[in-house]
Amino acid sequence: MTVQDPTPFPRRDAAPPQVAFDRTELGVILSLYGRMVAAGEWRDYAMSFLREKAVFSVFRRAAENPLYRIEKTPALRNRQGQYAVLGMDGQILKRGTDLRTVLRVLERKLIRPIE
Template identity: 50%
Template sequence: MADHSDLPAGARPQDAAVVVSLSEYKQSLDPVPVTFHRRELDAILWIYGRMVGEGEWKDYAIDHLKDRAIFSIFKRSGEMPLFRIEKNPKLAAKQGAYSVINTNGLILKRGHELQQVLKVFDKALKLIE
């Protein structure tokens, strides 16, 4: 099989590396989305694995948006998420970048350190009759 390019003369392939100056990158109108770092995902997935083992959670989704990263936790994949773990860097200097939000939008815990915020899942939440 011959490797012939269908590109017009002078055109570059889509996957070619492009060098962009740092100042141009910072002024870009399309910023890089906020993501979870590896240690943050390790902590979240450790809690997730424990709860899957207990039969409480079944599915998850990760969204990397322009202003925040969201780890959504589901009982069933077709439903609304039971919990959302959010990372919002704009709130880092105020209430803290990390928060755990329930289905109704109520913030269960917020803080500057993810490990402290995830402790909300250490408590066994029971229905009181």
């Protein structure tokens, strides 16, 4: 009598697993989010995990369109970089391979001159 493995081999036409942010990426994003909330700039966020990309959306108010979207698209890793920050109108503000470097475009919003 032979014993078969209860887990079948993945089918070729099966959907790929969804893309998600890992723990370190979420730590970097939520650190920035916390500072922006403390500054009164942001108030809410949402996360979407799709087949092609993971999206962290930032809102000023919950009933609005997102102010910014932080996207992770692994398919672009070797081309343009897998991380991107998009503005409210969908314009790409920054794209790259290092998440901290890409998020610097949003950290500039925290720096204000003292009068």
